[in-house]
Amino acid sequence: MFKDKVTALLNKALEENKSLFLIDFTIDGGNKIRVILDGDEGVNLSDCMAVSRAIEHNLDREEEDFSLEVTSAGATTPLVLPRQYKKNIGRKLEVKTLEETFEGNLTATTEESITLEWKAREPKPIGKGKHTVQKKEEIVFSDIKEAKVVLKF
Numbered sequence: 001m002f003k004d005k006v007t008a009l010l011n012k013a014l015e016e017n018k019s020l021f022l023i024d025f026t027i028d029g030g031n032k033i034r035v036i037l038d039g040d041e042g043v044n045l046s047d048c049m050a051v052s053r054a055i056e057h058n059l060d061r062e063e064e065d066f067s068l069e070v071t072s073a074g075a076t077t078p079l080v081l082p083r084q085y086k087k088n089i090g091r092k093l094e095v096k097t098l099e100e101t102f103e104g105n106l107t108a109t110t111e112e113s114i115t116l117e118w119k120a121r122e123p124k125p126i127g128k129g130k131h132t133v134q135k136k137e138e139i140v141f142s143d144i145k146e147a148k149v150v151l152k153f
Contacts, residue, residue, distance in 0.1 A: 003027050005059070006027060006059070009059070010035060013050065017039075023036040023037060023081070035051060037051065037070065038084055052068060055068060056068050086109050091150075102116050114147075116137050117135065120133055
């Protein structure tokens with residue numbers, strides 16, 4: 001019953017800001033509520049505060065003792081929803097499938113797949129030495145085991 005009430009409050013808060021979406025939501029045995037958000041334009045502190053208030057201000061601490069944590073998906077958090085890929089077009093991703101690992105720039109995303117592009121050094125077809133070739137791979141979401149943004153410092 002407590003989880004249903006929290007879920008309803010969370011859904012209402014997300015409906016008020018359509019650019020936000022849920023990555024993870026858990027309530028453990030000690031009534032610790034943990035919400036992880038992402039957004040089409042990112043998530044800022046005021047977004048987390050608004051969702052936190054929407055939940056906390058509508059629960060009675062006299063009825064249920066709980067703790068609440070609302071955070072944004074971190075920079076190193078794996079991408080889990082197709083919606084997250086759209087905002088990362090142009091960024092470098094590391095994508096693991098069951099067979100291979102690809103690292104390249106995300107150039108396109110559709111409802112079913114993503115497209116990565118990168119440059120690779122390969123042996124020349126004739127003669128000695130190597131040359132640089134442009135590679136492109138389309139990966140369907142169902143084949144993706146894990147995908148993360150590659151951070152450069």
